Amino acid sequence: MKNARIIGVGHYVPENVITNEDLTQWMDTTNEWIVERTGIEERRWISEGQTISDLAYEASVKALKMANMEAAQLDFIIFASLGSDYEFPGGGCFLNEKLGVPGVPALDVRTQCTGFVYGLTVADQFIKTGMYKNILVVGAEVQSNSMDLSTRGRDVSVIFGDGAGAAVLTASEEPDKGILGSRLHADGRYTGELCLELPNINQKPRISADLLDSDRIYPYMNGRFVFKHAIVKFPAVIHEVMEACDLKAEDVNLVIPHQANLRITEAVSKRLGIGMDRFVSNIHKYGNTTAASIAIALSEAYEEGRVKDNDIICLAAFGSGFTWGAMLLRW
Ligand SMILES: CC(C)(COP(=O)(O)OP(=O)(O)OC[C@H]1O[C@@H](n2cnc3c(N)ncnc32)[C@H](O)[C@@H]1OP(=O)(O)O)[C@@H](O)C(=O)NCCC(=O)NCCS
Numbered sequence: 001m002k003n004a005r006i007i008g009v010g011h012y013v014p015e016n017v018i019t020n021e022d023l024t025q026w027m028d029t030t031n032e033w034i035v036e037r038t039g040i041e042e043r044r045w046i047s048e049g050q051t052i053s054d055l056a057y058e059a060s061v062k063a064l065k066m067a068n069m070e071a072a073q074l075d076f077i078i079f080a081s082l083g084s085d086y087e088f089p090g091g092g093c094f095l096n097e098k099l100g101v102p103g104v105p106a107l108d109v110r111t112q113c114t115g116f117v118y119g120l121t122v123a124d125q126f127i128k129t130g131m132y133k134n135i136l137v138v139g140a141e142v143q144s145n146s147m148d149l150s151t152r153g154r155d156v157s158v159i160f161g162d163g164a165g166a167a168v169l170t171a172s173e174e175p176d177k178g179i180l181g182s183r184l185h186a187d188g189r190y191t192g193e194l195c196l197e198l199p200n201i202n203q204k205p206r207i208s209a210d211l212l213d214s215d216r217i218y219p220y221m222n223g224r225f226v227f228k229h230a231i232v233k234f235p236a237v238i239h240e241v242m243e244a245c246d247l248k249a250e251d252v253n254l255v256i257p258h259q260a261n262l263r264i265t266e267a268v269s270k271r272l273g274i275g276m277d278r279f280v281s282n283i284h285k286y287g288n289t290t291a292a293s294i295a296i297a298l299s300e301a302y303e304e305g306r307v308k309d310n311d312i313i314c315l316a317a318f319g320s321g322f323t324w325g326a327m328l329l330r331w
Contacts, residue, residue, distance in 0.1 A: 004120075004127035004135075005178035006329065008069065008168035010062025011299035012055050013044040013161075013286060018144075023158055026149040034158045039262025043161030043287030045144035051085045053094035055164035056140035059295070060099060063136065067168035071099040074168075075132035077106040078123055080115025080139045080291040082196075083146075084108065091140065111186070112194075113258045113319020115139055115291030116165070117327050120315070121182040123169050133171045139295035140164035143288075146196060148218035156221045159261070161287035165295020180312075181245045182327035183237050190229070193222040194320040230260060230318045231267040237326040238272060238316050245328045249274050251312050252328075256301060258317035259283040259293040268316075280306065290319065307331055 019042045020031040034040055046055070056079065064071060077099075079092035086094075092106030111118045116139035123135040143160035147153060172178050198216045199207050211217055234257065242248060249272055257265050262283050269276050280297045289296060294315050301307050309331060316326040 001128055002130065002171035003174065003178035004124040004169045005172040005174070006167045007170050008063040008065070008067025009166065009295075009299040009302050010059045010066060011163065011165040011296040012058030012062065013163040013296065014046045014050060014055065016045045016047050017042050018045050020158070027154040027157070028151040029154050029158055037263070038159055039281070039283050040159065040287045041284045044163055046142055046162050051094070052081055052083055052091050052140045052142045052164075053085050053098055055142070055162065056091060056095045056138045056166065057098040059140070059164040059166040059299070060095065060136055060138055062299075063166035063168045067170070069134060069168060071101050074099075074101060074104050074134050074136050076123070076126060076135045077104060078109060078119040078135065078137045079106060080109040080111070080119040080137070081141055082110065082112055082290055083142060095138065111323045112321055113260065113288070113290050113293065114184070114317040114321070114323040114325050116294045117182065117315055117317045117325040118184055118323070120167065120169070120179065120327055121184055121325070124179045124182065127169060127171045135169045136166060137169065138164060138166040139291040139293070141290040141292045143290065146219060148215065152215060153218050155223055156219050159288050161289050163286055163289040163292045163296050165292050165297075165299050167295060167298065177330050180328045180330060181241055182325060183241045183244065184325040185233070185237060186321050186323045188321065190322045193225050193322070195220055227261070227264060229322060230264045231271065233318050233322070233324040234264070234268040234316055235271040237324050238314060241314070241326040241328050247312060247328060252278065252314050253308070253311040254278055254280060254301065254306060255314045255316065256280045256294055256297045258319065259286065259297060260288055260318065
């Protein structure tokens with residue numbers, strides 16, 4: 001059986017930097033509150049006219065370049081995101097068009113912050129079964145346009161940002177390299193704890209003037225509830241995948257968690273007994289970019305020389321759904 005190896009990574013974030021100070025022009029908040037509660041100092045927002053698939057395209061081009069591969073060599077595209085350029089079709093089709101690869105299948109994965117781990121896991125299965133050889137997995141997100149920037153929405157809108165990251169996977173003959181294993185979970189009892197409810201397809205009329213005044217057209221987050229679940233589920237699923245791969249915490253060279261909140265990452269580091277020096281954290285620069293966050297962090301860590309040949313890397317995520325998952329790979 002072939003192994004799925006990541007041979008290219010890339011990321012792209014919009015140029016438009018929004019600092020915590022910038023947010024104070026719209027809402028009652030402070031740099032101190034945001035930094036203390038989340039670790040976030042700034043985030044990126046798209047400029048007018050930019051779309052999710054634009055971000056995904058830029059990240060994909062970089063990942064393909066590193067993989068020394070043409071888009072035409074791709075057998076499959078997996079696009080993880082909360083959104084798309086339109087309500088439908090999915091963002092994978094918009095990316096397919098931009099990459100100029102008509103006919104290459106494109107699958108959208110909508111598992112929020114866990115999207116990139118779900119996407120890599122799907123890619124791993126297709127490669128292991130021999131169905132596909134080269135797969136592009138992208139995590140891309142535009143959060144800035146859906147935020148309530150008034151004080152009403154400040155607990156959510158200070159956290160999220162825009163960006164994209166991508167990975168190119170290929171079938172490898174090397175038995176000990178590539179994805180070693182993964183574990184995925186979802187618990188739909190908590191759909192309402194972190195969600196964007198409206199407008200949705202069940203409403204008639206789907207969009208009305210009243211709706212524009214409703215806070216239900218903005219993301220809702222039960223922050224404390226999410227926090228409490230995240231700090232339990234992250235370590236649990238990491239332990240689960242380590243056990244499945246017969247590896248221990250001391251074997252892991254680098255943990256790249258979903259960048260939810262610096263306090264969550266620190267709590268997970270403590271619970272796992274893996275020091276923060278073996279964690280990647282870039283949340284201070286980008287905030288929480290949902291499905292894009294692990295992809296961006298992996299690409300940056302690689303650029304910074306923190307990902308080395310033969311390293312054991314752990315990717316882990318938790319988010320809306322709730323969904324959570326973890327993956328181990330040998331670089
Ligand atoms: C969101 C989060 C930072 C809020 O921190 P918290 O300590 O739980 O704060 P609370 O929600 O209890 O709010 C405390 C106070 O700060 C206020 N507040 C909320 N957002 C604020 C902001 N951006 N600026 C200033 N004050 C704010 C609240 O209104 C509240 O005021 P009150 O005491 O007068 O009622 C925290 O719950 C969290 O990190 N949760 C996890 C979020 C996450 O990671 N989500 C992504 C998962 S993928």
